Amino acid sequence: MSGSVRRAMPSIEIVAKEAGVSTATAGRALGGYGSVSRKSREAVQAAAERLGYRPNSLARSMITGLTHTLGVLVPDIENPFFSRALRGIADAAHERGWEVLLVNTDEDLALERKALGVLAERRVDGLVVAPTDVADRDALQAVVDAGIPIVLLDRRVPGLDADTVGIDNRAAAKDATERLLKLGHRSVALLTGGDEKLRPKLSRPGLRGVERLAATTVGARAAGYRDALVEAGVEPRPELVSAEGFRREDAAAATRRLLALPDAPTAILALDSLLALGVLQALRGLGMRCPADVSLVAFDDADWAEAISPPLSVVAQPIYELGAEAGRLLLDRVQGSDKRFTHRRLPTRFIERESAASR
Amino acid sequence: MSGSVRRAMPSIEIVAKEAGVSTATAGRALGGYGSVSRKSREAVQAAAERLGYRPNSLARSMITGLTHTLGVLVPDIENPFFSRALRGIADAAHERGWEVLLVNTDEDLALERKALGVLAERRVDGLVVAPTDVADRDALQAVVDAGIPIVLLDRRVPGLDADTVGIDNRAAAKDATERLLKLGHRSVALLTGGDEKLRPKLSRPGLRGVERLAATTVGARAAGYRDALVEAGVEPRPELVSAEGFRREDAAAATRRLLALPDAPTAILALDSLLALGVLQALRGLGMRCPADVSLVAFDDADWAEAISPPLSVVAQPIYELGAEAGRLLLDRVQGSDKRFTHRRLPTRFIERESAASR
């Protein structure tokens, strides 16, 4: 056993009594505000040290109106995209003396709504939200109206008073698709992971349709994919757009289905790295080789992308920077910035490795 | 614009006034304690609804002494091990109405100590800590003494009053090494990732040395590796134990060094999946093939392990369950359990795939 066991933490009143001053003076000595004589300060600090005093930040927050806490709402922290982005957010927050309260929403609208309520009750100073695709604009706006600024990460919510940080999904997807087309591929599949409604929209979009499509992340990328095809004079084939689910097994199944098609795709664009793993797994199962039989390009430069055989060509997003920028933007708002809402697009980088070959 | 903009959130006093009752009654009506007439309750609820009232959980915590917040201290949330474990913790917490405050320590002792202070000031109800290898026992014990229970995840801190959740690292490493030995390998390398001090200790340990070694996670696994060698009558060779660093590049460099050795290893045991990626990368660079030229087994069943070629044989830890169990254990303590401290070891599972072949 080391040191004495104390159950309840001492309050500033106890410290003041021990130091022989008033609570007001003790507060000033420890909090670094107001003015205190050297003698008082030293007496208080010694007493605090002796008693193992820790200020109660709850009481402080009640007075100051600041919790120095940022809420972070992500679909799933296990997803490498979000864990890396969270790291960026946390670092930005920490750097300026803020902490991070994390909630997973599981892409579940009801959970997201409930979490917003909980975080509002905790009086977080601001919120970084990666909303579900069908985000509840009103619930988010209500939080903003209550005085809690929001920064959206990765996805956008039309009409919401919030800053946004993300990439140009449409341009990035278009670029990736163009690269596959330039390699001679004419039958390029798109693995989106979700949003069943995409496929029909993609076939006969009309201008209005494409614009509406581009509102979600997946939608924007699908639109970019389509842009590239159309510009290259390749007719988009709805059956080449797969939206079976977000899990690896879903992607594997989708790949098997795609490759069984008449006039099967010779190249696949996967919208995230987990889906790419599914493709790889399916190819291995089918005895097909990448890139000899099928070329593959994926979004996100996962840590394994460079190490596997063949190394995967990817659209790299600056994920950490996305999170850090969101954190900084949010803290600016928290600290009183009332600039117009910005929609920041960070640049992506195509990393050419060996999984996409000419045909 | 939708709805009216309100900057400051209404307090219960405003709601009470609006409903024509006292704050006490309003509190009872909204908080679900005490007894309230149906009429009052309905009036209060209607007023609260109208004003968009959200209780201030800070004020509540001041009274009840519970913040319903769990602190989580991990080295790096980007590490898939910790992000998965965190998911387990968060789910367990959420299930019982708790939230999670996250801090990264970057394996930095000073940061860990500072974070402990911050979380104590926030009056978190409990703490899940994955301590750095050289954890500050006294700092942790001080938190426990202040009445905040701690559950240790993955690593142990001797002499600390805390529950522990992890795996039997020594047995798991021994099992993995034995499997490689059974395949006929006689020159098996160990890639630990860190702790330079390990190597010399491993060569002439003596009983005392091995026991001390086994205190850290890495150390315990190294001891298990050694156990297997000794039992099989293979002389441990210190130069086959690499501890160059935790990053992928470090592992790649270490692999190149190992394979340039006279009597080079024909099998490698990597202590985490990131290190395994480094091995794979180095092998590709050297034009060597797995498992034809070198067999590889790694800890942790990363999401890519099954999808790459060859699929990686791994020691799978129940990572999510580890986190969830830590969360549950902690909440039991928070809610008053004073059972003896337990050290829970969850079972690991060796998943045989194709990266380890007989020689």
Next chain:
DNA sequence: CCACAGATTGAGAACGTTCTCACCCAAGTG
């Protein structure tokens, strides 16, 4: 009609800080 138990209510304390304000005192200034 009275007494009484139990439900319902409101005033005010409590939690642990920071903030406001009035006061004291020593050191200048005219």
Next chain:
DNA sequence: CACTTGGGTGAGAACGTTCTCAATCTGTGG
């Protein structure tokens, strides 16, 4: 000497809840 100045101090309010306690109301049984 009277008057200002300003650092230092403590009493008490404030933040928004929950808790304690006494008072009031309601209905029931005698």
